[in-house]
Amino acid sequence: MNDTITRNALANAAAQGIGIGHLTPGQAWAAHHLAMPPERLTRPLASHIAALLENVERLARRRFFDGVAKDDAEEMIKRAYDEDNPMFLRGPIMETLNDGMQEFFPGLKPSGVDDEGREVFNLADLAQALGASEEDLLAHAEKMGITDQLRTTPPNPLH
Known part of the structure; x- marks a missing residue:
C-alpha cells in the first residue's frame, strides 16, 4: 500500500x-x-x-x-467481469479465476489483448483445451447471452 x-x-x-x-x-x-x-x-x-x-x-x-445463490458460479463470474461493480469486489474473484485457468489449463495462452488490455483467447485453442468443439462453445455462448463478447477482429498483440 x-x-x-x-x-x-x-x-x-x-x-x-x-x-x-x-x-x-x-x-x-x-x-x-x-x-x-x-x-x-x-x-x-x-x-x-x-x-x-x-x-x-x-x-x-x-x-x-445480493440475489446470487451460493452455488451460482456463472452469475458471480458475470458480476466479476461487470465493470460497473467496484474492483475491490471484482478483483479477488478475477484473481481466483486466473489462478484456476493457469492450474487447469497451463498450456492455454492468450492470443492477444482487447482494447482495455484484457487477455483474449482463440476459439479453437479454447475448444481444444476444454475438449469441446467450436460449435459447442458458440452455442454455449449464445445460450449464456455473451455472443456480444466474441471478437471477429484480430486482438491487439501481447506486449
Whole structure:
C-alpha cells in the first residue's frame, strides 16, 4: 500500500481494488466514490468518516452479492467481469479465476489483448483445451447471452 493519499492516488487505488495508506481497498473505493477530499482521510479516521465509508462499502457489497445463490458460479463470474461493480469486489474473484485457468489449463495462452488490455483467447485453442468443439462453445455462448463478447477482429498483440 502506498502511504500518500491524494485524489489521483485514491482514484488509482479504487480502480485497482487496492488499499492506500491506512485505508482498506473497500474504504479507498468508498472515499473515491464519495469524492471525499484527501485531507478528511487522515489517520486516525474520524469516527463519522469511518462509519460513512463502512456504510458505503457495505451497500456496494450488498449490491454485488445480493440475489446470487451460493452455488451460482456463472452469475458471480458475470458480476466479476461487470465493470460497473467496484474492483475491490471484482478483483479477488478475477484473481481466483486466473489462478484456476493457469492450474487447469497451463498450456492455454492468450492470443492477444482487447482494447482495455484484457487477455483474449482463440476459439479453437479454447475448444481444444476444454475438449469441446467450436460449435459447442458458440452455442454455449449464445445460450449464456455473451455472443456480444466474441471478437471477429484480430486482438491487439501481447506486449
